[in-house]
Amino acid sequence: MSWKLKKKAQALVAGEEGVVSKDWGGRVSVALVYPNTYAVGMSNLGFQTIYEHLNALPDAVCERVFFPDPEDSDEYARTGTEPFSLESLRPLRDFDVVGFSVTYEGDYINVLRLLRMAGIPARAADRGPGDPLVLMGGVCAFSNPEPLAPFMDAIAVGEGEELVGEIIAAYGSCRADGSEGPHGEGLRQRVIDRLKPLKGIYVPAAYDVRYDADGTIDAVVPREEGVPALVVKRRLADVNRFETRSILKTPKAEYGHMALLEVGKGCGRGCRFCLEGQVYRPVRHRSLESLRESVAQIAKESKRVGLVGACVSDYPWIGDLMKMLEEYGVEVSISSLRADSLTEDLVASLQRGGHRTLTMAPEAGTERLRRVIRKVITDEQLYAACDLLRKYGIPNLKCYFMIGQPTETMEDVEAIPDLARRMLERLRVPGPDGHPFGKLTLSVSSFVPKPWTPFQWAPFDEPRDLETKLEAIKAGARRLQVRVVHENPREAGLQALLARGDRRVGDFLEIAARLDGDWRRALREWGADPSFYTRRQRLEGEIMPWDHFDVGVKKAGLLREWQRAGLGEAVPA
Numbered sequence: 001m002s003w004k005l006k007k008k009a010q011a012l013v014a015g016e017e018g019v020v021s022k023d024w025g026g027r028v029s030v031a032l033v034y035p036n037t038y039a040v041g042m043s044n045l046g047f048q049t050i051y052e053h054l055n056a057l058p059d060a061v062c063e064r065v066f067f068p069d070p071e072d073s074d075e076y077a078r079t080g081t082e083p084f085s086l087e088s089l090r091p092l093r094d095f096d097v098v099g100f101s102v103t104y105e106g107d108y109i110n111v112l113r114l115l116r117m118a119g120i121p122a123r124a125a126d127r128g129p130g131d132p133l134v135l136m137g138g139v140c141a142f143s144n145p146e147p148l149a150p151f152m153d154a155i156a157v158g159e160g161e162e163l164v165g166e167i168i169a170a171y172g173s174c175r176a177d178g179s180e181g182p183h184g185e186g187l188r189q190r191v192i193d194r195l196k197p198l199k200g201i202y203v204p205a206a207y208d209v210r211y212d213a214d215g216t217i218d219a220v221v222p223r224e225e226g227v228p229a230l231v232v233k234r235r236l237a238d239v240n241r242f243e244t245r246s247i248l249k250t251p252k253a254e255y256g257h258m259a260l261l262e263v264g265k266g267c268g269r270g271c272r273f274c275l276e277g278q279v280y281r282p283v284r285h286r287s288l289e290s291l292r293e294s295v296a297q298i299a300k301e302s303k304r305v306g307l308v309g310a311c312v313s314d315y316p317w318i319g320d321l322m323k324m325l326e327e328y329g330v331e332v333s334i335s336s337l338r339a340d341s342l343t344e345d346l347v348a349s350l351q352r353g354g355h356r357t358l359t360m361a362p363e364a365g366t367e368r369l370r371r372v373i374r375k376v377i378t379d380e381q382l383y384a385a386c387d388l389l390r391k392y393g394i395p396n397l398k399c400y401f402m403i404g405q406p407t408e409t410m411e412d413v414e415a416i417p418d419l420a421r422r423m424l425e426r427l428r429v430p431g432p433d434g435h436p437f438g439k440l441t442l443s444v445s446s447f448v449p450k451p452w453t454p455f456q457w458a459p460f461d462e463p464r465d466l467e468t469k470l471e472a473i474k475a476g477a478r479r480l481q482v483r484v485v486h487e488n489p490r491e492a493g494l495q496a497l498l499a500r501g502d503r504r505v506g507d508f509l510e511i512a513a514r515l516d517g518d519w520r521r522a523l524r525e526w527g528a529d530p531s532f533y534t535r536r537q538r539l540e541g542e543i544m545p546w547d548h549f550d551v552g553v554k555k556a557g558l559l560r561e562w563q564r565a566g567l568g569e570a571v572p573a
Contacts (some may be wrong), residue, residue, distance in 0.1 A: 001091075032101060047103075051244070060168045098118075102148070114475065129186035134153045135155065136154075143452060143500060146503050150506040162236065168197075171193055198228055242260050265309070290325070312337070331354045334355075339377050342388060345430035356394065362419070372405070403447065407567070427440060446466050451500065454562045456560045457538040460493060
């Protein structure tokens, strides 16, 4: 192990609050891996939640592993250092279980790069008795895990608060029975077999995928008895049963020492492009009393809290919660707010809590397109939100927009800087304290059709066209002296490939890992046509790569919403 990398890891842990270090003796050792950098991973509340729940189990020890920072890549390669845990500095392959928490499709390549660096066979079929059990969880595990399916021994489908305990119990039970089973299958395989019938567990090797001559999926069928034909998502029935707040604080995370607190799961708005609004249904809010216990603890540890949820401003008791936070002397940050749910009390409370930037997501520049995507926010509601910002002296506004959405025209695109101009007319009115408005930022992303949404049938826009639309927005924004931040549309194309891909896309990921993440070169070497997955509009009767999952969303309902958006056969409203 590199002395330099070891010292860096030790310095990170020394700067943390809340780290858990447990003795390994007799316990199931779990490497909880976030396939991105420490700063990104430590800002993920789901990752922290599973870390806490695993370490709360007496029979488990959980330690964290992250993808190397860019500046450390050469040091890892020069010294042959394998990925290792922060807590005990043990290499990844020494753990009983390697569990990947995967939140973004762009991190898929890093999953394979980490396995490669660790000397663990990438494909599940190539692993032997001496290799760790490789698992995957996170939102990508129950949206569409198929591109990573060839590399996973098992996949946790759904919310993991309860499921992790059952996985550890299964592993411990098999180990107590002895390292070899009656048929010499070994501990690792016996654990996999024990996991197969668990609700919320998907073992990809237990399923065959058959394809039609045109390349589409004919069927996904179990290979053996006792394996469910439909993998049912695990859903937490009582959100108050588990506290969901960040227990680890570090200045090196994207949110620094700010505590994170989840107010609930799911969103009832039903925006047609939104994965989170579909797969976390039904909407479940944490009670105000259960949050009070969390807030009381947070107040002892931090001066600022970030409220987490699909739509925090829709929390039924948001006003009472803001008052509670003020009572405890805790400043509040909310990642994004809906313009149609803003109230004077909420904005005033944010201002008193030191909020300097308010974030909204109009998503489209015209009301017509917002109706298509079912983000029914009017221009007048956006202007009213601007007025509230100025009234209460919040100096900055950030607005999220998407380009490439179904039915979008250049008129819709050019309406984005025009809407910004009209909002600025309200924002640049001097505030009550006489201070001028700070800045308006437009964050522009490319629409990616996601599984389990009414737009899952839609094609991804041509990257050249997306670049043209982006330039039109930037040109309009320059005239207004408005900042535009955006992603590369071609990288969004990679996300579209991985979001809607099937198991055959795993071949591309394997090549990309071998090429150290150079996905452009990997696409050239792959030989398959990525547009089959990205640019092709899916047929309404087509079997999707994720159709053998049940995440609580009915395909018939999604199809109705697709048609009501004017993108299929007309149906009654």
